[in-house]
Amino acid sequence: MAPGTTVKQEKPILMDHPFPKSTSSIEKCKRLFETVSPEDTLAILINADPDAIASALALTRLLWRRIKRTLVFHVNIIKRADNLAMIKLLKIQQQHIRKLNPAEITRWALVDSQPSHHELLSKYKYDIIIDHHPFVSSTSAQFLDVKEDYGANSTIMTEYLRATKVKPSPRLATALFYGIKTDTDNFVRPSIQSDINAFRYLYPFANLNLIKKIESSEMTRQTLAGFRAAMENLTFLKDKAFIHMGRVNDPDILVIIADFFLKMVEATWCIVSGVYGQKLIVIFRNAGFRLNAGSTAQSLFGQWGSAGGHTSTARAEIPLQEIESDVKESDLREWILEKLKTI
Structure with missing residues (x-):
């Protein structure tokens, strides 16, 4: 190699598809x-x-x-x-x-x-x-x-x-x-x-x-306060339990509440929503044989933000600015309820 010659590094080859299932x-x-x-x-x-x-x-x-x-x-x-x-x-x-x-x-x-x-x-x-x-x-x-x-x-x-x-x-x-x-x-x-x-x-x-x-470390006094608010806001649409928590200090409380209220014998779906920062977050839990939580979240809210998940668990996160022309924050509960009625 001649003096002063620089070696050109090869650009890494990127995979744009995951490994085939046959790969060990x-x-x-x-x-x-x-x-x-x-x-x-x-x-x-x-x-x-x-x-x-x-x-x-x-x-x-x-x-x-x-x-x-x-x-x-x-x-x-x-x-x-x-x-x-x-x-x-x-x-x-x-x-x-x-x-x-x-x-x-x-x-x-x-x-x-x-x-x-x-x-x-x-x-x-x-x-x-x-x-x-x-x-x-x-x-x-x-x-x-x-x-x-x-x-x-x-x-x-x-x-x-x-x-x-x-x-x-x-x-x-x-x-x-x-x-x-x-x-x-x-x-x-x-x-x-x-x-x-x-x-x-x-x-x-x-x-x-x-x-x-x-x-055994799941509960705190703050969590219990969240459960009290959830009980007060619980609404049923046939087999769907829906709770809108309004503004929350921690989005994880939405997940905890969704998992807990799905345990009700009357519910095969539990949908819990709340506003954290400048985002509307909607958590889906599905214990039934019908429909898919991920595709349901995508079809209901995908046009405004990220939405998706698995068959039984899903999540949607929507920037409030994306929906401010359609709904006021004070009316989010009714807005989500209308969408859930289409499931």
Whole structure:
């Protein structure tokens, strides 16, 4: 090579479709390891819930000693008592994304989500994306594994660990076990045999006493106040329980209430809405055999914001400015009710 000649670095090849189902976990892990180098500092971004937290922990373990450093950042403010208990009891190391310095990062990863799922996630180009939600056509990365039929992202990560013969520590196994447990709602939500296999594999390694403690940490005085307001605002449309909470200080209360009120024998649907900041958030839970929560959320609210999910769980987030010409904030309850009547 002549003096002064610069070597042109090849542009990374991006995957614009996930791995085919026939691709083994061993082959995927080989590709995963080829995506990083020993000098890399990796940022793992998550929308923190138990499944995402566990997935980030597993990816950190998989890449241990293969890269220089791993940092985990969450885009949401974590307020749910059980999630905070999980982080405290399992000593999870993560930071809010406001502390992220992009100049320090050489590789980017996203687990249990896709860039379009959150405006803060959409700001970055990812080298690694591992998810189990419905594939969004705009999603691309050097390593792209999206398994829509899986009940939990933690199942995918457990399969990677097994493929690379990495025995999970009790801490990691407990996190993954709880991630599968919560995202499948104890296998009440749609899941497949792979979820069951991962759950059974992790069982001997997991600390079940910690699981019990985390699960018993769900209620706070603020949560109970939310339940009182929900009782006062509960409306039934045949088998659909609907609750509009108005303005809320924490959007997670909408999820907690939706999960709880679906337990009523009269309800096969529970829809809970509220305004957080400048967004209308609508949570869907479906326990029936008819219709799909994700497609229902998309058809009702997709034209104004992000909406979608799984068969039994879904979410819509609508900027208020997108609907201000159609409805006042004080009339949101009636506006949503009219739309629910079309289900």
